[in-house]
Amino acid sequence: MVGTNTQTIAKSNDWTVYPSPGFYNSDCVLLRPEESIKADALAVEAGISSVQLMETAGKSVATVVAQAVSAPSDLAGPVCVLCGPGNNGGDGFVAARYLEDWGFPVKLYLVGKVSDLSGDAHYMAERFEGTVNQATPDCVKGASIILDALFGAGLSRPVSGIYADLIEAVNHEEDALTIAIDLPSGLDGATGQALGSCVKADVTVTFFTRKPGHVLLPGRFLSGGSDHIHVMDIGIPTKTLTDIQAKTGENIPLAWQHLYPITSPFAHKYNKGHVLVLGGREPTLGASRLTSMAALRSGAGLVSLACPSESYSVQATALTDIMVRRFDSNFGFLGFLDDPRLNVVTIGPGAGVGEKTNELVLGVLKRDIPCVLDADGLLSFVGRSKKLKRKSKGDLKLVLTPHEGEFTRLFPEYPLSEGRLMAARSAAADMGAVVVLKGADTIIAHPDGRAYINSNAPTWLSVAGTGDVLAGMIAGLMAQGMPAFEASSAAVYFHSESAMTAGKGMIASDLLPIIARVLP
Structure with missing residues (x-):
């Protein structure tokens, strides 16, 4: 006998829909970039400040960096933090602040000026007490760890100019451990395709859920592979997934096990x-x-x-x-x-x-x-x-x-x-x-x-x-x-x-x- 799992069947778009726990569970669901931005907004509406979300995100990145080495003194070169003009760059400033506090040799490089930053990214840049250097392709030479905070989920067009030059320089620094924040810069989070030049990360630290681009190829490999993509809890309530109504998930048993046929003794x-x-x-x-x-x-x-x-x-x-x-x-x-x-x-x-x-x-x-x-x-x-x-x-x-x-x-x-x-x-x-x-x-x-x-x-x-x-x-x-x-x-x-x-x-x-x- 099969079908001992009983489910309430609802109709959506004229098709029979069997409720799936997967689409409401952050371990399974894959949020597209625009859905991820909406999740942040819903968390703010629920009373969590955007500054706190960025603070938690940046600290979680710093934690992953710290776990990657035995001790700061073991590093032959600095932790090179590359910051872009948006919130991804703000996460980088937070991570750099924590790493400095924990004794890591940090060198932070920004594309542009701190005065050009806005919102939470500007606030976090002001809190960073170290030196903010101008980013150039040569800045990553000799780094032991490169922290990619140039672009996050919001990128929708091919990178060019200084950003493309920086990405190429990162990819040529083969002896460094490259850790991407949220997504490797240059990766489309919706399709998994590279938008021109793209960072080839060894490790990726993302937040709340993965994105389709972390699972689709070649994005999965550009992000470091499935075992090297860390999903960090930064305080976004899981219930926001119900409001978002995401329709993309990773194919794991959690997604469909509630409907797997169960055989009766009879x-x-x-x-x-x-x-x-x-x-x-x-x-x-x-x-x-x-x-x-x-x-x-x-x-x-x-x-x-x-x-x-x-x-x-x-x-x-x-x-x-x-x-x-x-x-x-x-x-x-x-x-x-x-x-x-x-x-x-x-x-x-x-x-x-x-x-x-x-x-x-x-x-x-x-x-x-x-x-x-x-x-x-x-x-x-x-x-x-x-x-x-x-x-x-x-x-x-x-x-x-x-x-x-x-x-x-x-x-x-x-x-x-x-x-x-x-x-x-x-x-x-x-x-x-x-x-x-x-x-x-x-x-x-x-x-x-x-x-x-x-x-x-x-x-x-x-x-x-x-x-x-x-x-x-x-x-x-x-x-x-x-x-x-x-x-x-x-x-x-x-x-x-x-x-x-x-x-x-x-x-x-x-x-x-x-x-x-x-x-x-």
């Missing part, structure tokens, strides 16, 4: 779901086998592989745990759907690109049966993706799982050059389907605008057949009653965990026995 194979996989033809027979086994390993009660007569004997011999069914026409395949126990169909891996696959997909969708569409199933709709568009206002019934090449061919109107997150969201809203845009930072997008960004995929996951495994995992979780968006998110996460457990040199089939080891 469960049996018929109430754990039945997945039907379309089998292919030579030379890609293994793709559909990977999908079928992954669905079964993910908890589906029954999995059937439907294949044409020409490959039936091969598939039936290779598979002992999967029911293999023969068909020789689209009519025959669609006839399998008359079985009321069958509740998810997966089409694509090894299916072949062409009109026949196109007709099969449309036949399944016409019957309103949940469907995971991958690989050849997607490419069969290049130039006619609008045929996949769903209008249902009930539970989502379609999941599309393209990699970047497939996405570009299927949705040329949503260029990835403008940002993977925006492109995936746009395609999901247009299609009325969950879109899983695969990659090192896989994005799972819902038509209502919600999206999770995955960050636990190892580099060695990118080998042939792993996408077929993922399609089966999504189908297996959906078959057990997990909603399409959350099932896709959970499958992406555990797919990556399986690869991490398998280790370097893994092949797609190595994932299959590991799936059960990483599932809760």
Whole structure:
């Protein structure tokens, strides 16, 4: 039995929305730069002064710096603090003040003059009792630690002039530990893309929540990597997330575990779901086998592989745990759907690109049966993706799982050059389907605008057949009653965990026995 988690379902934008604790938890939510600014404003409205927020932020940065070294006397060179004209620079002044008080050799450099600063940044600059030097590209030479306080979340255009020169100088100082405040200067916090020159930080200290740019590539690596991004509590109330209504989160179990299928002691194979996989033809027979086994390993009660007569004997011999069914026409395949126990169909891996696959997909969708569409199933709709568009206002019934090449061919109107997150969201809203845009930072997008960004995929996951495994995992979780968006998110996460457990040199089939080891 599944679905022992009971949730109140609310309607938003005509789509069924399952409340997710993740979008109201600072450990999961990713605030876009403008949302982060709003969080600060809401904290001030709640009675926390902006000066106190900056003071706490700067002190937390200084704390991270202090924790990075055994003692100030161990440093061969100074802590070089580079301050820009905004609040990020104000954080830098606070951090410099604390570091000086704690005995660190600090040299602070400002672009511009203190008299040009305004608001809280000017106030903190006035409180700094050390020397304020004019920033030049040579100022970072010989530094042991470089504190990047040039720009924060507000940057929206490519850096130029002295700022670009400073960033290049920082990146050339390879022996220094570079710590960025909030975001590496030059990084777009919404897209994870570099805006021209960008600081390559070893460590990033941000506040309240991460931003999409900390998780999306290349921003994740420019920020120092997931394990080197410190999120500091500076006093912003968590309840501000409810007011902001953020729709971007990091894909971690906290986001969807409340809807993960729970198996009752009285469960049996018929109430754990039945997945039907379309089998292919030579030379890609293994793709559909990977999908079928992954669905079964993910908890589906029954999995059937439907294949044409020409490959039936091969598939039936290779598979002992999967029911293999023969068909020789689209009519025959669609006839399998008359079985009321069958509740998810997966089409694509090894299916072949062409009109026949196109007709099969449309036949399944016409019957309103949940469907995971991958690989050849997607490419069969290049130039006619609008045929996949769903209008249902009930539970989502379609999941599309393209990699970047497939996405570009299927949705040329949503260029990835403008940002993977925006492109995936746009395609999901247009299609009325969950879109899983695969990659090192896989994005799972819902038509209502919600999206999770995955960050636990190892580099060695990118080998042939792993996408077929993922399609089966999504189908297996959906078959057990997990909603399409959350099932896709959970499958992406555990797919990556399986690869991490398998280790370097893994092949797609190595994932299959590991799936059960990483599932809760």
